[in-house]
Every structure is written in structure tokens, then in C-alpha cells.
Amino acid sequence: MSETAVRGAPKALKELDRAVIRFAGDSGDGMQLTGEQFTTESAWAGNDIATLPNFPAEIRAPAGTLFGVSSFQLQFGSQRVYTPGDRLDCLVAMNPAALKVHLSDLKPGGLLIVNTAAFDKRNLDKAGYASPPLDDPALAERYRLHKVDMTALTHEAIKDLPLNTKEKDRTKNFFALGLVSWIYTRPLEPTLEWINKKFAKSGDVAEANTRVLKAGHAFGETAEIFAEHYAVEAAEMPPGLYRAMTGNRALAWGLLAAAERSKLPIVYGAYPITPASSILEELAMHKRFRVRTIQAEDEIAAVTAAIGASFGGAIGVTGSSGPGIALKAEGIGLAVTAELPLVIFDIQRGGPSTGLPTKTEQADLMQALYGRNSESPVVVIAPATPGDCFYIAYEAVRIAAKYMVPVIVLSDGFLANGSEPWLIPDVSTLPPIDIHFRTEKEGFFPYLRDPATLSRPWVRPGTPGLEHRIGGIEKQDVTGNISYDPENHDHMVRQRAEKVRRVAQEIPPTTINGPATGDLLVVGWGGTYGSITAAVERAQADGKSVASIHLRHLNPLPPDLGHILREYRKILVPEINSGQLVRVLRAEYLVDAVGFNRVRGLPLASEEIHDAIDQLLGSV
């Protein structure tokens, strides 16, 4: 991180172009809230931001345990920030367990702030520390260690308020927030506003949080221990109105936009599952958009209810995570052969089976492409960033309705919970979603296809004279009558495949980040967009002949992809799986693409991707 001294500050104010901070503590310590507030403050400061919340599968894991540690990481900068960052400039550890779990990610010489009050014998034992780590001189040598008794300072600041000890304790995360806000010169206004809104009804709590926040801030200002603090300038970002956006909210709002533009009700059938549940919960709050949520008895009912809705002339949507998507396979197959619009959100998480419910992964690509009996082609698309989820959801509805086809959206736990400053779009500029239900009797057949899209007519039950029956048994093209004719079956298999291929018409030319031809092309999809872009731009800065492309459309693939791949001597495909897209590319284009694969439940580190690039180029 480049530092330049700035004059005239009471304490030395150094300027940074980016910083990576992690707040870590007990599930009960409110680290997620602390991180979110720090994010908002940084957004106000005009920085670009990427965040990474990380919490245990247990609801409220017992205090002090290693598995109970919850953390929130963000990177903010005066330039484009692609990822939450790999290694930390600053770690705030609210207890020994947090220190134990996260210390290894802190850069040597990094800022380490600990709440000494939590470092008692019990907590040290729970964290498995034989001896008190803070007494170990090595720690202070390796890092810029700051021991702060936040608990005491917090209680001091509000001792006169009529709250019990537990309630007072609960505010200490705002002490940490205030302190770190001072260190990075963040504006406190947004948090103060939040406090007043949130605790409007309980004045004392509002007062307590306000005071503690300011106390933390003042502590940094005055305490001797902090020699300097930092400024991170506002980033060069396209002008406009911004908001913080998480992936799941963006998916939900993308559906709302689609409902408004298509003028159709949306029926969202879902069964709760981490990390997809918040889509259901978000949609349930927006009934005014004629989005109807059904919390179904299971995933099979969720997808089939959505199919029933599509049959009725609404937009049927369902969402889940890997295990739930597996259960929907048979239902999706029905939508494929019934040729009805259907949107399926798959918020990928660590697997197999129950796996790592709260961790991220990209390993459902093959399931999305092939996870059904027989030849059952569907459209597969994936968002690149939290904000992109908005456009992807909208696009999914548009394609599903236009082609009468299921569309699977592959998001993941990282995109779902991560957030970024998001330029609010002018919805009227989105491509229209024109629905025309067939009403003319003349020449109607249920499987009479549109020559351009091969889609069959969508008929709303209730339309006089168009009464008809469809089903899951193979049917004759055009008439839709049950047919066991061998040639017709072969024909229908090809029609269903060709219809999905036609969706390639909808894919814009692929943008290449870097030279149009060169030594190495890095190909990515989904939530690894940030890590890959950061790594590639670093390699380019090193003067390497490297480019990257990001695939939002995974089936069908972009028409220009084959051509692009052949312009590079090597192809690297980083994925959070054992190599799925790389197999698809090899099979499709017969190119010797190689994978970079780490399946740790975490985003890929751009540093590691950068190293992989070097290695592969080394061998050029």
C-alpha cells in the first residue's frame, strides 16, 4: 500500500489508495453489523468497496469457541476495488478465538487491534491458547499491536445510563467501529443516523450506542498509542446515484423490475435454505409488485408450484441452493418438455450433500447443465458481482418468457451476502419484456413454433377456444398430442436443444479485458470475476501479455467465444470447484484450457490467481 505523508494533521494523516479490514469476534459480538456500518461510512466517503461477511452455520454458537467466530471483511479504495482483498491491513479481534482463527491473514506489520477484556483464562482455553498470546513479544514485533480494553472503556462512557451490564456490553462493537472509523477517517454521520432510526423507540440504547461510538472515535484521536491515521480518497466512479447492494437483494429486486415491465404477477415458490432464504424474505416484503411468495413444503413443491403458475400465465420462479436444486431436477425436466417459462435461482454453497451451508462455492455448474434425466437442455446464466444480480434476474425472466424455457441462474454465497456500491440504473432503459399470450383460435396448435425463437405459444387458461392439454410424455411437434413415433422423438430432442442454442442471439459480443491476442487468456464465470480481474490487471501492470474474459452466459456459450479462445497461446480457468467450466470449454472447443481450482468455501485469492498466471506464463 503506497503511503505519502500529509502535513498539518494533529496526528500524521497518511494517504492510502486502498485498505483491507476485518472485524472478527463472537457470533454475539455484532461483527456483521459493525462491518455493514463501516461499509456505509466508506460508501459515503465515496470509495469503491467489496465486502465478505463470514459467519458460522450455527445460529448462536456458544461464546468464545473457535467455530463460533463471526467476521466481516471489506476492502475500500480510491480506485476500482474488485475483491474484499486477500490479506489484511487491519484486523480487529474482539476475543482470543477471533485472534486464533484470523491472525494468519494479517500482513506482517499490519494493524492488530484487540479487546483485552476478552482475553481471560476461560476464553483463552476455549480458543486453545496454552499461554496468553498478547504477552508473547513476537506478536508486537510482527504486527502493530494495539491492546485496548474496549469493554471497560465502553462501560465508562455510559456508566450513568439506566442499562444493565449485558445491554451495555452489547454496545462495545460500536467502540471498535468508532475507533477504526477514526483510524481510517470515516464519516460517523451515517452510523449516527442509523442509530437514531434503529433505536428511535428506546432512547437510552440510542444514547448509549452514540456515546460509545464517539468514545471509540475520541479514543483514537487522543490516546497516545495511535501515532498516525489514514485517509483513503474518494474513488473515480461513474457519476450518478449509488446504493449498497447485496446479491440476493439484487436478485429479488431484479424480479420486481421484471414484474413491473412484463406487467405479470410473479409467483416465487421456495423452501428456506441457506444462503437462498433471504431472497424469499426480501420478496415477501414487496407484495405491492404483485410478487406472490409461496413457502412450499419442500423444494419439489416449490418448483412445481412455480411451474403451475407459469402454466397459468404468471412468471414462475423458484430459488434454492445446491441440495434443493438437486431435488428440483425432475420438476425442471417437466418445464423443459412442457416448454413453459421458469426461472431457477441456485445460490451455490459448499458441498457435497449438506456440506458447508454458509460457505461459497461454484460447483453446481455441471448440475445446472446436466443434472436431469435424459436430454434436458436449459439456459444457464451467472452474475459477476452482487449488483449484477439485478440485471441477471431481469434477463432470466426475459429469456424464459421469450423462449418458453427454464433458465437457471447460478449465484453463490459470496455474491449473495457480499455487497458493493451500486450505480442505480434507469429501469426504463432495460430491454422490454413483451409478453403476448396467444388468443387467436385460427391455426392454433400448442407446439406450433415461432420460426425465430422456436418457442411455442403461451396460452393463458381462461382463453376461450384454445382449451388444450400438455404433459410430460413425448409429444408430436406442432399438435402436442402424445406421440411414441421414433422419428418425432428424435426431432423433438433436437428442437428442444436448438431452441436453447437460439438464445445465443441474446448474447452481446464478449468484452476482452486486455489484448485481443496474446500469451494467456483467463476465463472466468460467476463470483470470481473480481479476483480474476484484479489478478489479471496486476499481471498486465507487470507487463505480461494477459487478457481475461468473463462469461455471464454458460449455456448457450457466447457465439464469439471459440474464436476468442484461439487467439491466445494458453488458457487458464480459475474456479471454486474441481474444474467444471474448463471441461466444458475443452469439450466444446477442443482447446487445452487448464484449471486453477481451490475449493475452500472462500472466494479465490487474486494473489493466488496472479501466481498461477505467472506459473503458466513461465512455461510459455
Add this chain to the structure above:
Amino acid sequence: MSETAVRGAPKALKELDRAVIRFAGDSGDGMQLTGEQFTTESAWAGNDIATLPNFPAEIRAPAGTLFGVSSFQLQFGSQRVYTPGDRLDCLVAMNPAALKVHLSDLKPGGLLIVNTAAFDKRNLDKAGYASPPLDDPALAERYRLHKVDMTALTHEAIKDLPLNTKEKDRTKNFFALGLVSWIYTRPLEPTLEWINKKFAKSGDVAEANTRVLKAGHAFGETAEIFAEHYAVEAAEMPPGLYRAMTGNRALAWGLLAAAERSKLPIVYGAYPITPASSILEELAMHKRFRVRTIQAEDEIAAVTAAIGASFGGAIGVTGSSGPGIALKAEGIGLAVTAELPLVIFDIQRGGPSTGLPTKTEQADLMQALYGRNSESPVVVIAPATPGDCFYIAYEAVRIAAKYMVPVIVLSDGFLANGSEPWLIPDVSTLPPIDIHFRTEKEGFFPYLRDPATLSRPWVRPGTPGLEHRIGGIEKQDVTGNISYDPENHDHMVRQRAEKVRRVAQEIPPTTINGPATGDLLVVGWGGTYGSITAAVERAQADGKSVASIHLRHLNPLPPDLGHILREYRKILVPEINSGQLVRVLRAEYLVDAVGFNRVRGLPLASEEIHDAIDQLLGSV
């Protein structure tokens, strides 16, 4: 078909080296039985045989309708017979609908035998014949047409028996059987024996069928209309005791053999579905082998019940067809991560969705490989012929137990119902299935792996001192304790994949049918073995530089496969799907393999494969 006159027969007896015959009629006409009996007679005659039953999805489709036609085809020969044959030497049509549906498959000059009694106005209308086809002179020109009033002749033969008209009518299929048996000089003994066994309790019915069978035979002998008949010599087949074997029975019996050799009970959990149901039904008849069948409430219960049995120390097996396998995906994922033995039979049928329940297909390969959430590797194997199903089922159990891994067996509707003369093996020569349950407490850990197989110990509940818990959440290697540790997860993902890769140790060297290097290699898997081999041997006879290999192991692939593929200039992969194995080979070995794909619910015609070979070679 080569014909050579033979002296001294009352009617000219010509010798053929092979013949293809199809019996076709109403679902109610007993064509399946007729075909099966003719098959047995041909087996007695020492021919090699391949059969193709083909019946409607409806149970008893209304009489006379096109969709109600049921047929049974077989090829028998004095040389190795690989397929039921593409085009027919002889077609027996019991009614107009049967003629309408099947005539196009009869070779010009082929033998056409029709039951004139069924060609009344009603039946002609139902079959959609504007004018009576039998009166059309073109028919008699194009084929050797024989109009026989089988119904009348049948009634004549048994007019004195105390059976009602309906009962008498029902025997007419045996008239056809007798007639065709004479034409191809088949021994009647097996059928006569069958009649006496089957109708032991009802003497009149036995008498009726016997008389009608002989009447049909005599009719051929005496009636003027048949100028000649044919002999097909016994085939050169490995000596030994033979029986007719169908694929589903072979799968069931393979499990019985595995139960006997492993000394473990087998729990078969299944939910009925065509064409897999007969495995459940067959197993239910063999309780003495300690095979316990559970007809579960659905496919999810079927697979999870099997998993529960494996956890208990039995061999858990489940079976279904494509739609049911889709429902089992989540359960299979549990077995993957719990690392328990599990065998899954997938009897593939036409799809997607409900599709064509009674027709065959090979389109579940991708589902078997990838149809689960996240990285969820399993072993996938496939039988080549009906009889091979016996060895595949046995092998599946052996591998599942040795590696503590799920094994998916991909059979199909054609193998399931088709039959072949099968050399009865000496079961004691099969590789042993040694089960050792862990009992030593010393140094026990649930996920402590065997260095050779990477399999974890199998512990029978009830073993003192080894009480332990497993589950679907990611676990620490060795200890099996729940673990969210990123590095451990990456490690476990690789361990599970490597364990499946190690199964390659079990795969014998691939046998190459043809030159070890050349212009073209045809690669096949599953039920297309026969069609491919026949086509390739024909091409070889034409002097082409062509070889073929057949893959029984689809995951992992044979270790020598990559090397073999590189020995040929072109690679052709015929499949009854849109190109699945071909994608796997291209991705894995980066070879420019091309597919030959017809998805018609029928076996591939070896003729078409032969043409495809010519085409590809033409372009060499």
C-alpha cells in the same frame, strides 16, 4: 442372407446363416409370449440370438389402434448374432394396425404373413387404411405375401373343445408360432413343454394350445402356398450350459450372487417404474438369498432406505429409471460424503421428463456423472449385453464395498427386456467380495483411510467401543468431526475424487476389436455394443481399417484409454443421446471424437453405424 439349396426335403429346405423375424399384433394378441417361445425354440436349435420386445406404454391399449400395437423381434443365426437386426426377413402381422406400423421395416422380397381374419372394416379404419391393403397388388409384388385366415383355422382345430369363443380366439398366436416354427424348422418341444407346465391345471386350455400350435405347423407343411422353408444351423458357441437371460433378471441375479459371496444381506429399496420394476419383482422372489426388498413410498425413500441399510452393514441397493434417479440425486450425495457403499441401477428410458417410458435411451450418462450438487464423484459402469448385466451387478457391489463409494450402473430398456443365450458361469470363479468390518478399537477413526483404496473403515453398529457419528456436513479427514476449515474442505474434495480415481485399479486392459492402430476407432458403451460390433465387423469385412472398443467403466475411465484413442486418425462415438460420452472423451483427452446420435427410443441400427463409418472414412 446367403441361401443354398438342400436336397431331399419334402419341400425345398434352404439354409440361412441368420434371419430376422418380427411378430406384431394387438397388445392382446400375445405377441410377447409368441416371441419368447420362438426364442426358446431357437435356443434349443443352438442358434445365437438377440431379441427386441417393443410394447406400448398403455397397459391394454384399445384393440386395433396404432398405438396399441405390440411387437417382438429377434435375430437368430449360425454365427455370432450381435443385434436383433435392422431390417426384417419375415414379418407376421396379426392385424391391419400391425401391418401399418411395421411394414416399412420388411426387406423387399421379405416374407409377409398376415392374419386375414383381422382385416375387417373396423380394424382397417382404426389403422387408418382408406382401402384394404391386402387387395393392393403392389403388396404381393414387393413382398412374398401369405394371407392366412389364422382365426378360422384356429377355431377349426379346436371346435370340439369346451372353450368359449374368446378363449379359443386367444390361442391363435400359437397358430402363428407353429407356422413360423415350421418355416424356420424350429423344434416344437420346448413350447409343448411350456404349455403343459403353464396350463397344468386347465387341461382344455393346454389341449387347445397344443392342437393349435401343431395345426399351424402342419399348415406350413401341407398348404400349397409355402414353396420352401429354411434351416439355420446351430452357431459355433463356447461349449457349456446355456440359458436365455434378460438384462433385468441378470442384474437381480448378479445381486444374489454378490449376497452369497459377500455373506451379507442385500436391502433393495425401490419404487416401481418402467423399465426397472421387474428387478424389484425378481428380487422379491428370492428371499432365501437374504435379499430384502422394500417397495418404498418414493424414490427418495428408496435410496435413503438403502443408505440406512449400508450404514447398518448390509449392501444397500436401489434401482429406478431416469426420472427416479433424478429424485435420488440428493440421497446419492449423502452416500458420497458419508462414504458408504451404495449401488444404484439406472434403467434408462426415453426422456426428458416422463418421456417414452417403454422405449430405450442412453441419455442419463451425464446425469450419472454430474447430476448432484457440488463435487460429488461416483463410480459409473454399464453392461454391454443382457447377460453382462449379471457381471456388472456383481462388480458394482464389489467396488462399492471395497471403496465405500456409490456405484451407478447404467442399463437401459433394451438391455432390460432383451434376452440372449447366456453361458452359465461358475460363480466360484468370480472375484471374491471380502467384507471386513472394523472391530479393533485401537487407533479407530471414522475417516481413517486405507492407503491403497482411500476407503474409510466400515463399522457395523453393534460393535462395542466403536460408537461414532457421521453426517452430511463437511468433516475433518481421519476424525470425521464436523469441520468448516477451508483447507480441510479442499483436501476432502480431492480425497473423494481421488478415491473414485483409484477404482481404475480394478479395470482390466481394454480389448480392441480390430487393428491396434488405424484410420478409425469406434467407441461405444452400454446397450449399443451389439449394433456397433456388427457394424464394425462388416466394415472390417469390407477391408476398412476400423476397430472398436467398448467401455464398461465410464467413471473412472480405463487407464489405457487415452493411449488407445491416439492410435487412430478418427474417432466415432455412436450413442442413443445427443452426444454425451463424446463430450467426456473430448474434454478428458482433447481428441476430436465425433458423435453418431439418433434418439428414437430404439437401438441404433448397425446399418446406419456402418454408413456413418463409411462417411467418416470417406473423409479420411
Add this chain to the structure above:
Amino acid sequence: MSTSGAEAAEVPKYTKKDFESDQDVRWCPGCGDYAILSAIQKSMPDLGIPRENIVFISGIGCSSRFPYYMNTYGFHTIHGRAPAIATGLRVARPDLKVFVVTGDGDGLSIGGNHMLHILRRNVDVTILLFNNRIYGLTKGQYSPTSELGKVTKSTPVGSADRPVNPLSFALGCGATFVGRTIDRDMKHMDEMLKRAAHHKGTAFLEILQNCNVYNDLTWNVLYEKESKVAHELRLEHGKPLLFGPANDRRALVMDGLTPRVVAAAEVGSSGQWVHDETNVNAAKLLADLWTPEFPIPIGVLSAIQAPIYESIVLEQEQRAISERGPGDITKLLTSGDTWKISSEGG
């Protein structure tokens, strides 16, 4: 909401013919499904709903082939899922009249969970369960309603499962309408079909059906004239529970919490058990009765009113719109914490 929309539209005068589709019927000759099909087609005009507003949803099975033969909208879906699909359809289109046709396997084996949940949600759907106590389409394996010890293809020495009683199950799930009728009693079927179709909320009607190929005469006790008279108990609201031939009339009475059969003569009208469709407790008692100890109840066991799932869903939507106006995506996007970045910014 419910099907009001449908009733609003003005309705042509229909006959049975208007509800016959052009598809070949593909059941076995002699199958009980033929009679049910004709009874349902016959009962349609009585609904007073335009044909285009009627939808038949089914799963998989011989019974589930049903929609193809109705000249209405229809969807032959996948095995066991029809109730869930119908739920989604009703939430999207509360103006449609929705029927679900299912079998004992489709509705109570693989589809049992969806059956439970549609019944407790009380979605406004008419469910017709054709119970032939066998899996017909898959050629004769036992079903969840088959008798314990039933010998079938999959149970050569007899099944080991106690059967589920569809009516008891439905009542245990909180069904608001539960009835039973027979494929060979056209008049009763017609009555019951109309009762079920007019019920507001989920109507569960079990139709005893003959599979003459794989389970012929499984309901013979109700087919043969004499045994039918002897064992059939016709339930009629407000009428006492009497059954049996005129010369041997019997009454069903309660003895504490145990039902008993006594000679009708023995009980004065005061002691009689008068059928009350609104008494769910009584319905649960009746659902469990069967020969030989008891008569077989036929008719409407229970019919009550309860909140309808999709009506509440739609009311919530209407309320939200009337209170705060229809959704406006632009307003939503710009609501809450936002900040401007001016072109000079950064």
C-alpha cells in the same frame, strides 16, 4: 377471491359432449376409469363455469391420464406433484376452477407430502382420488391402500405394510371436505362430484375404482347387489345412520367412544346417531369403519368452512396495494441509504 371471477363470466348452456376431448381414450377395456370419466363430463355443466376457466391437473398413473380426455385446459404433470402444481396455479390464477385427478399411488405414495400440505392450506381445489388399491400403470404392484398381506408382482408372498386409509389421512391433515363414492354408482358419483366441486377450499373425494386387469373386483363388496345393500352406509346430513336391507335394518350408534352396530328397531329415534357433516370428530370415527365389523360409509363424511390459503395471499396483496399503492421499482431503487457521485467526484 376463489373462483368468483369464473362465475362472473356469462356461461353458455353446456352438455356432456362439450367436455369430451378429441383424444383416443387409452385405458384398458372394462376399466372403472371409463365410468368416472363419463360421470365427470356429465357433472361439468352443473358447475356453471365457462369451459375455458376449468383446469384439470394430474400426476402420473392410469388415472392421471384423465386430463387428456376433458375438453378443458389440462396438464398431465409428474408423479405425485399435482397438488403442488395446482397450488401454484391457484395462487397465480384464483379466477380458475381447478381439479386435481390422482391415484392411490400418485396421491398417497409419492405424493403424500403434497397431499398433506394442500389439505392443511385448504387451497380451493377439487381433488379426485381414484383408489383401485394397486399401481395400474406400472403393471400391478401393491399400493399404500392395498390390504396387509396383499400378493402382487412386487410382493409374491404378501405385502408387509398396513394400508393407509385415505379418508382418515385426509381428516388427520385437516381436510375441510372429505367424501367417498364408487365408480359403479353413477347417481352417487354425480351427486358427490357436484358436492365436491362446489366446496370452497380443498375437497378430497375418494372414488373407489376397479382395475379389472391387476386388481379386479377389489371393491366387490360394494359391487354385488346383495352385499352392497348389506354393507353400504349412505351418509346424509341430518339423517340417522341406518343401513342394511329392509328386512334387517341396522343402526350405527355410539357406545361411549366406541361405535356399535345394533338392530335399527332397538334404538329409539333419540338414541340414533344423526349424521352431521360439520362434526369432524364424527367424521374421524366414520372414516375408520369397514366390513365385516362395520358398514362402509359412502357419501360426505365432513364438510366445513375454513380460511383458504390463496385468498389470504391475495388479500394481503390487495391490502398492500390499497394501503401504499402499486409497487414502483424506480422509487424502490432510490429509497433508503443512497449517495450521489458527481462527475467531478473522486
Add this chain to the structure above:
Amino acid sequence: MSTSGAEAAEVPKYTKKDFESDQDVRWCPGCGDYAILSAIQKSMPDLGIPRENIVFISGIGCSSRFPYYMNTYGFHTIHGRAPAIATGLRVARPDLKVFVVTGDGDGLSIGGNHMLHILRRNVDVTILLFNNRIYGLTKGQYSPTSELGKVTKSTPVGSADRPVNPLSFALGCGATFVGRTIDRDMKHMDEMLKRAAHHKGTAFLEILQNCNVYNDLTWNVLYEKESKVAHELRLEHGKPLLFGPANDRRALVMDGLTPRVVAAAEVGSSGQWVHDETNVNAAKLLADLWTPEFPIPIGVLSAIQAPIYESIVLEQEQRAISERGPGDITKLLTSGDTWKISSEGG
């Protein structure tokens, strides 16, 4: 068969400690699951079964984390499938004592179908359903047992589904043992756990459980001393249905087919309703009762004997073997139609 094998083995003297595993318990502080865990561990020695012959199977949910904390064999499987897995295990190993631990979501939402079928089959498994009327593990969406109109994360203006009553559902499925107990009544839990565990066949025990994070005090009526005394109806076989404080004792009586609450004094012992666990009709009536109109029944509603699925399956196997000897694959392969081909052949 049942668990006889287990009982045969000679059994060490256990204490609660012997059933505590070495795993950290990962529930929220204050969760009702802690009390249930300790009650179950405490009840284990009473089983008189060697620890290694006991297996706990669960699905997914906070409640389903249970097996990790028991020092027995355990399998934490997938969501809703525990009953099916337990069925397969019992068929393979009728010598093991098998428990299923599940939740209101795991057992009655996604797992409803397996619950129906294990109950009708009467597999010899003890099912413990922790009912907190919420989805805990997924952080607070409503469940199938949540009250109509329940406001949760997924239902901001209230749920639209009528809840399912676990006891009525189980009885409708033909359950042979149905009981209810409470996480905050150690003594009663202990009694009920033992009763359930000793039942032959499927025992269904609902345990009212507090989720203090997402649905705190949902069972408060049975937590607060006073209201507990006022509303709890303790069911005891052979005892009259009396409840309420000493100074205001009340009796539950039948008025025709409708239960009524009257002052205890009013009914002579003759008019009393004496609880009979073997009367399923009575159990069905009791299952539907709840405050405010009625008391809340706690205890064993119904306990009857019926054929056990896996026992029949195993008997069929034993009979086949004893009648025709153990299977012999070589005999089978060479049975029926076979023919020889001699080396000269062809």
C-alpha cells in the same frame, strides 16, 4: 424380531455420563434442546440395551444436530429423510434400537411423506419430534406447525397456512403410539421418553420445545406455573380426564360426539371420561384439543399393538429359508430352461 437381539446381549450398568459424547454442543445458549438432550441421556440406561446397539438418526435442523451429542452410533443425514433411513436400517438390522430425532420442519414439512409411511408401516423406531413451531437453523421462517397469521422473516404480514397438528396427523396416518411432552418438564419428559422407547412399533412423541432466539416462549401457556396448572391436561391410562387448580377442578366430558369442559364437581364418577390409551377414537378427539376452549393434553394419547413391517419382512425371509433352504446361486442359475452346447456343437 424387533430389538430382541439387543435385549439378549448382557448389559453394563450405565449412567447418564456414558451417553454423553465428546463433541461441543452447538445450540444457542438457552435453547430448549439442551434440556431435551439431558433428559434423553438420562433415560438411556433405563433401556437396558448395550450402548453399541443404539442408533440415533436425524435429518437437518437445529434439533437434528442431536446425534452428535449422544455417545451411541449416530447418523446426521439429510433434510426430512430420517424416517426412510431408519426404515432401511431396521430392515437390515432388526437387532438395533433405533431412534429418529426430527423437527417440525424436518419431520412435517419436507419429511411429511416419510413420516406418513413409517407410521403406517409401524416400523419399530422411536421418533422424537422437537416442535418449536419455527425453522430454527435457517434463522426463523414459519413452519407447518406455526399458527395461522404468524409473522416471521418469510411472512412479514402473517402466514396464510393453517397449521398441521402433529398428533392428529400421526393418528390419521395410523400411528400405534402417540404422545406429547414438554422441554421444561423434566420428570414428564423422562416418563414419556421411556414409554415411547419401550413401545413396539413406531412411537411418535412430540416434544414441545422452546427456540429462544426465533420463537421464544411459543409454549408459554405451559411454561408459566399458573397457566400450566390451569390448562394442562395430564393423560393417564385409567384415570379420569380432570385438570385445573385444586380450587377450580374441571372435567373433560363427552356430550354426544362433542367434548365439553365442565366443573369437576358436576360430574359423578360415572359421567367421567376415563382415559383409555387403547381407544384410538378417543385419542383423535383429544389430539384436536387446545386452549382457550379446551385444555392441552399432555402424555400418551394412544398406545396400541399392530404388525411391525420389518418383523413381517424378516419372518417371510425365515420362512422361505426354513421351507426351501438358503439360496444357492449355482442351483438358481442352472434351474429352469437350460441347454447344453457341446464343444463339437455348432
